[in-house]
Amino acid sequence: MSDPIIIVGAGQAGLKAAETLRQKGYEGGLILIGDEPFFPYQRPPLSKAYLKGEMDEDRLFLRPPAWFESTSVDLRKGTRVASLEAEAHTVTLESGEELSYSKLLIATGTRARKLPIEGAHLPGVFTLRTMADIAPIRASLEAVDEVAIVGGGYIGMEFAAVAAGLGKTVTVIEACDRILERSVAPETSEFLQDLHLSHGVRIKLGTGVARIDGEGAVSGVVLASGETVPAGLVLIAVGAEPVTELAGAAGLRVEGGIVVDEACRTSAPDIHAAGDCTVFPSARYGRMIRLESVQNACDQARAAAAAMLGEDVSYDPVLWFWSDQYDVKLQIAGLSQGYDRTEIDGSPEEASFALSYFAGDRLLAVDTVNAPRQHMMARKMLAESDSETTPKPARQAVA
Numbered sequence: 001m002s003d004p005i006i007i008v009g010a011g012q013a014g015l016k017a018a019e020t021l022r023q024k025g026y027e028g029g030l031i032l033i034g035d036e037p038f039f040p041y042q043r044p045p046l047s048k049a050y051l052k053g054e055m056d057e058d059r060l061f062l063r064p065p066a067w068f069e070s071t072s073v074d075l076r077k078g079t080r081v082a083s084l085e086a087e088a089h090t091v092t093l094e095s096g097e098e099l100s101y102s103k104l105l106i107a108t109g110t111r112a113r114k115l116p117i118e119g120a121h122l123p124g125v126f127t128l129r130t131m132a133d134i135a136p137i138r139a140s141l142e143a144v145d146e147v148a149i150v151g152g153g154y155i156g157m158e159f160a161a162v163a164a165g166l167g168k169t170v171t172v173i174e175a176c177d178r179i180l181e182r183s184v185a186p187e188t189s190e191f192l193q194d195l196h197l198s199h200g201v202r203i204k205l206g207t208g209v210a211r212i213d214g215e216g217a218v219s220g221v222v223l224a225s226g227e228t229v230p231a232g233l234v235l236i237a238v239g240a241e242p243v244t245e246l247a248g249a250a251g252l253r254v255e256g257g258i259v260v261d262e263a264c265r266t267s268a269p270d271i272h273a274a275g276d277c278t279v280f281p282s283a284r285y286g287r288m289i290r291l292e293s294v295q296n297a298c299d300q301a302r303a304a305a306a307a308m309l310g311e312d313v314s315y316d317p318v319l320w321f322w323s324d325q326y327d328v329k330l331q332i333a334g335l336s337q338g339y340d341r342t343e344i345d346g347s348p349e350e351a352s353f354a355l356s357y358f359a360g361d362r363l364l365a366v367d368t369v370n371a372p373r374q375h376m377m378a379r380k381m382l383a384e385s386d387s388e389t390t391p392k393p394a395r396q397a398v399a
């Protein structure tokens, strides 16, 4: 009997790969190893409905417990893979147990970036990435009146919406000149900023953080200007970094993420990778890309599973993403980097519009606000226009 396929990381990508392997008829041994103590779950509700208490824990889980038994997926939760021996085709668990694999998928995701400043370890200072983060955050949210959020990205702004909805005094501190600067155009930033201001959120832009103050527990955030933002809860939401230590220590190529080719192959034989932890080549966007999105985690995991079974795979999808803030759904199709003009269709005043990004005549991306039909149309248009203009990538070696 040949060795099993092993998947390291039981998150969105790891689960999707296991599911795809079974759907495609792979009947051999399949071990899914995750260091969190939970069944595989979805993260987006952690900063939205689940944080608000509007969603039961059961609905977070991607598959019910019985699914793992019925599909013979050997889920090892609460189990950390300590090392990977690529040549020997083994992984070693923290317990010391060694497991051999025929093929390995690394889907280790990202972790929340820490802020290396004084006071960052005080009680009441949080990051938000896992289900285990939520109970202490909720307890703190119930107890405090003033909330400060460091970082005006998606998780920071979604958290601001929830905290403002609970009647808290919320201040967002952002180092850039506008919120969500790295992913959307000024028009979309401005719309969302006005939305937050209308809910009473204070937004401090172009502002660094000097330290976090408190004796025994956090009492405020001291800005670079010297001003103090009082807060009983501080969320550090300054991005995430890919979990690549396992791959790096095993000698796999890592450059801001685990480098894979269009078939999700790493630089080591029989090792694929998928999800937030990877950087992959995109002919569609003309560069290497690392993403943190459910679309990418799921689609790349599907592609990796197919490639592991020997199918000819070329992963280069139209990318998409969403964010929920108050009653607004922002959806983004494509990647806007490199745009030279935008066109708006609809009305920001009525909270329903589409903003298209172009480079010359080429449509790159579309942000839609409360316009799901236009989002779906945009994805279709991007897929069609790119398939006319984009040559498929030549096979690219990652070794």
Ligand SMILES: Cc1cc2nc3c(=O)[nH]c(=O)nc-3n(C[C@H](O)[C@H](O)[C@H](O)COP(=O)(O)OP(=O)(O)OC[C@H]3O[C@@H](n4cnc5c(N)ncnc54)[C@H](O)[C@@H]3O)c2cc1C
Binding pocket: 008, 009, 010, 011, 012, 013, 014, 033, 034, 035, 036, 042, 043, 044, 045, 046, 047, 079, 080, 081, 082, 107, 108, 109, 110, 128, 129, 130, 155, 243, 246, 274, 275, 276, 277, 291, 292, 293, 294, 295, 297, 320, 321, 322, 323, 324
């Ligand atoms: C609060 C929040 C809100 C989000 N909202 C959205 C959204 O609205 N829309 C959207 O598209 N995306 C959203 N995302 C991003 C999305 O959830 C991620 O892109 C997706 O979860 C990535 O899946 P993954 O499998 O690559 O990584 P993960 O889901 O992070 O899974 C990786 C798993 O591997 C485990 N692991 C790591 N190292 C080891 C090891 N050595 N041994 C065993 N296990 C290990 C990790 O603990 C983790 O459980 C959100 C993320 C967060 C945190």
